[in-house]
Amino acid sequence: MIRTSNNSIGTPVLRFAWSLYDWANSAWSAIIITFIFSRYFVDVLATDPNTGTLVWTWTIGLSSFVAALISPIIGSMSDHSNNSKKGLFITTCLYSIISIGLWFAVPGNSPLIIFATIIFLGNIAYEISQILYNGQLKTITIPDNYAKLSGLAWALGYAGTVIIFGAYYVLFFLPQESLFNLNHETFQNIRISFVITGLWIIIFSIPLFLCLKHQPSRLRTEFNIKAPFINLLSTCQEIRKHKNLAIFLLSRLFYTDGINAIFAVAAIYATLVFDMNTEQIIILAIGTNIAAGVGASTLCFLEHYIGSRKIILVSLISMTGISLAILAISDATLFIILAMSLSVFFGPVQSASRVYFAKAIPDTKTYEFFGFYSFAGKVSAFIGPILFGTVSFAFSSPQAGMASVLILFVIGFFIMLKVQPDQVL
DSSP: OOOOSGGGSOOHHHHHHHHHHHHHHHHIIIIIIIISHHHHIIIIISSSHHHHHHHHHHHHHHHHHHHHHHHHHHHHHHHHHTOOHHHHHHHHHHHHHHHHHGGGOOTTTSOHHHHHHHHHHHHHHHHHHHHHHHHTHHHHSOGGGHHHHHHHHHHHHHHHHHHHHHHHHHHHTSSSSOGGGOOTTTTHHHHHHHHHHHHHHHHHHHHHHHHOOOOOOSOOSOOOTTHHHHHHHHHHHHHTTOHHHHHHHHHHHHHHHHHHHHHHHHHHHHHHHHOOOHHHHHHHHHHHHHHHHHHHHHHHHHHHHHOHHHHHHHHHHHHHHHHHHHHTOOOHHHHHHHHHHHHTTHHHHHHHHHHHHHHHSOGGGHHHHHHHHHHHHHHTTTHHHHHHHHHHHHHTOHHHHHHHHHHHHHHHHHHHTTSOOOOOO
C-alpha cells in the first residue's frame, strides 16, 4: 500500500538532499566506470589492451547481471522493513571506499583479476544503492512532483560530473607541477582521481543520510525470500497480456544494452583507436556530459509535442548514424565532436522510454509494472559490454566490437517500428 499521509512526505531540505545524492554518485559511473579508471585498467594495469578490454567488459557485464538477479530481493526487503536508509548507507560506503582504495592500483603490484574483483564488488554495491535511492522518490514527495524532482536530480548528476572533471583537470593537469607534486611516472596524477571520487561521494551523500529518518516496519510478518521472484513471475505473465508493452520492452532491451556498452567502453575505445591521453579523456568527459544535459533539456521538451515513440526512433537513428561516422574516422578532435553529438541523444531516449511505458500501463498496476520495467532493463545489461569485449578480443579490433554494438541499436529500432504510437489506457 502506498503511503499518502503528510508524515510520509519529506521536507524541502530532504528533497534537495535526495537530489544531491545524484550529484554525489554520478562520480562513480563517470570517473570509475566510463572515463578514467576503465582506461587506466586497460591501458596501464593490463598486460595488453585486448586482454584488458575483455576482462573489463566481462567484469562490468557480470556485475550488472548479478545486481539484476538480487534486485527483487533487495527491493522486497526494503519494502518489508520500510527502511532503505541502512542499505543505502552500507552500499554507498562500500563503493566509495573501494574508489578511494583504487589509489593502490599500481601496475605490477597485484594480478589484474584482483582489481577486476574489486570493481565487480563496487559496481554491485553501486547498482544496489541505485535501487534503494530510486525507491525513496515515492516517500519524499507527492506524485505530481515526481518528474520535477527526478529531473532536478538528473540535472545535478550531469552538473556534478562536469564540475568534478573540471576541478580534476584544473588542479592536476593544467599546472606544470600538479597539486601535491604527484609523481607522473607512477600515475599518481591519475590515481588521485579515484581518491577524489570516493571523497566526493561520501561528502555529498552526508546531507541525505542526515535528513533521512528511520521509519517503523510496515509488516510484522517474516520476510519470505521466494516472494519477490513469485511476484516477478506473476508480473511477467500479466505483461504478456499487453502485447504492445511486451514488444516495447523487447525493443528497449536491445537499445539499452547498446547504450550500456558505450558507457562501459567509451574511454577504452578512445584510447585504443585514437590514442587519447588522460587529459583528452577528461575533455571528452566534460564535453559529453554538457551535451547530454543539453539534449535532455531540449529533446525532452519536444517529446510533449511529438510523442515519446518518435523521440525514441529519432534518437536511435541519430545514435546509429553518428556511431557509424565514428567508426570511419581517425582524428581525435573529430571523435570528441561526434561523441558529444552522440551524447545529446542518451538522455532523451532513456527518458522517453520511461514516459512511453508510464503512458501505456494500466493505472491500477503502475508500481507492479514499473518494478518489472526496472528488472527487465538490468537483467540484460551485461549483453552489450560483453559483446563488445568478446568481439574486440576475437578480432583484435575495437572497431569490430563497436560495430557489433551498433547491431543492438538497429534491432531495437526495427522492433520499435512495430510498437504502437503513444497511448493512455
